[in-house]
Amino acid sequence: MTSITQHSIRITSPALYGVRAWSERLQGALAIGLLALGAWQGLAALTAPAAQHRLAQVLDGSSILAGRTAAAVNFVEAHYLPADGVLRAAGGVARWGIFRSGGPQVAVGCNDWLYLTDELRPWPDASAHMQARADTLSRIAGQLAARNIGLVVTLVPDKARIEAATRCGTPRSAQADARYAAFMDLLKTRAIPAVDLAAPMTAARQDGPVFYRTDTHWNQRGAAMMADVVAKAAMTAAPEIGDAGFRFRTDRAEAPTQGPGDMLRLMSLDQVPDLAVKLRPSPDLQNLEQTVQVEAPAETGGLLDDAPGGGVVLLGSSFSLNGNFHGRLQEALHTPVGNFAEAGGGFASSARTYFKGGAFADTPPKLVIWEIPERVVGQPLDAADRALAEGW
Numbered sequence: 001m002t003s004i005t006q007h008s009i010r011i012t013s014p015a016l017y018g019v020r021a022w023s024e025r026l027q028g029a030l031a032i033g034l035l036a037l038g039a040w041q042g043l044a045a046l047t048a049p050a051a052q053h054r055l056a057q058v059l060d061g062s063s064i065l066a067g068r069t070a071a072a073v074n075f076v077e078a079h080y081l082p083a084d085g086v087l088r089a090a091g092g093v094a095r096w097g098i099f100r101s102g103g104p105q106v107a108v109g110c111n112d113w114l115y116l117t118d119e120l121r122p123w124p125d126a127s128a129h130m131q132a133r134a135d136t137l138s139r140i141a142g143q144l145a146a147r148n149i150g151l152v153v154t155l156v157p158d159k160a161r162i163e164a165a166t167r168c169g170t171p172r173s174a175q176a177d178a179r180y181a182a183f184m185d186l187l188k189t190r191a192i193p194a195v196d197l198a199a200p201m202t203a204a205r206q207d208g209p210v211f212y213r214t215d216t217h218w219n220q221r222g223a224a225m226m227a228d229v230v231a232k233a234a235m236t237a238a239p240e241i242g243d244a245g246f247r248f249r250t251d252r253a254e255a256p257t258q259g260p261g262d263m264l265r266l267m268s269l270d271q272v273p274d275l276a277v278k279l280r281p282s283p284d285l286q287n288l289e290q291t292v293q294v295e296a297p298a299e300t301g302g303l304l305d306d307a308p309g310g311g312v313v314l315l316g317s318s319f320s321l322n323g324n325f326h327g328r329l330q331e332a333l334h335t336p337v338g339n340f341a342e343a344g345g346g347f348a349s350s351a352r353t354y355f356k357g358g359a360f361a362d363t364p365p366k367l368v369i370w371e372i373p374e375r376v377v378g379q380p381l382d383a384a385d386r387a388l389a390e391g392w
Contacts, residue, residue: 092268126378223323231332259284291327316371
């Protein structure tokens with residue numbers, strides 16, 4: 001028995017040695033490949049145009065000594081890796097597919113409805129922040145009135161408020177539930193003209209969605225209906241804008257295309273393909289609308305403030321840039337509207353930019369329509385809020 005065992009060992013040992021040697025070579029090749037891949041990813045990130053622009057600002061001696069250069073390199077390596085998008089998408093697919101989770105910024109309802117968590121959560125000191133913003137609006141309303149300029153505030157209710165039925169159990173804080181009415185009361189107390197969109201949007205929702213499923217903004221139907229509501233309030237606040245003789249037409253594309261889907265982007269799923277196997281919530285589809293001017297009074301030169309009854313300015317956030325709200329508002333008012341809204345503008349950003357700019361100084365409007373998303377009014381004040389509170 002001993003001789004057989006020893007003989008077997010003598011036969012199999014060279015084979016085991018060969019397998020071990022092949023395994024070690026394979027591990028070494030994989031390690032070299034991974035190092036090469038990492039080096040390529042790092043170099044590609046550093047040479048990306050956006051990275052080059054960021055690094056060019058911190059390549060001096062003082063920045064190197066202060067650590068700003070190292071911090072910029074770390075940022076580049078964290079955000080500009082070529083594989084970053086693929087890795088994020090894979091994580092998003094796994095998170096949604098396994099746990100039906102949208103991550104920290106997106107709450108998932110039923111039937112692929114998505115909601116911003118900012119619309120659901122409470123904010124510290126929200127009451128004080130709402131009062132500060134209402135005070136800013138009151139001061140600006142007084143300054144505008146002194147120059148015979150009207151103001152209409154348009155508070156856009158949260159998607160989570162209007163499309164509550166498809167939240168399907170996703171909770172919302174009591175503070176968030178009370179926020180809209182609380183801010184409208186603050187405006188009323190200060191005698192600031194404000195349009196209540198919550199009631200007409202809730203009524204319109206009975207006949208179909210007024211927000212996109214996978215985007216935080218109103219859809220084209222909701223934007224068109226609310227543009228009519230805002231236009232009526234605007235003409236009540238400033239009858240002189242009236243019907244200036246302009247005519248607009250809204251055209252719809254024949255073929256449907258995907259809607260904006262900003263929450264798919266927040267979930268890192270915006271670039272994920274739609275396959276037979278469902279890897280993400282289904283994108284919204286829409287027949288894209290575009291409003292164009294088709295007629296103008298013969299006596300106008302086409303400038304906004306030269307137009308009879310013209311001089312209307314729209315301030316606000318991405319709600320004024322989405323769903324063709326701006327086009328529908330012009331169509332409802334029968335007059336051009338200067339759109340100074342900013343994506344991500346929140347409460348104050350676009351207003352501060354406009355009031356400090358040449359357009360306001362050189363050609364002051366007859367009416368300012370200031371669109372404000374409900375979700376921002378209770379959030380902590382940012383630099384733009386504080387700057388606007390101090391004056392333009």
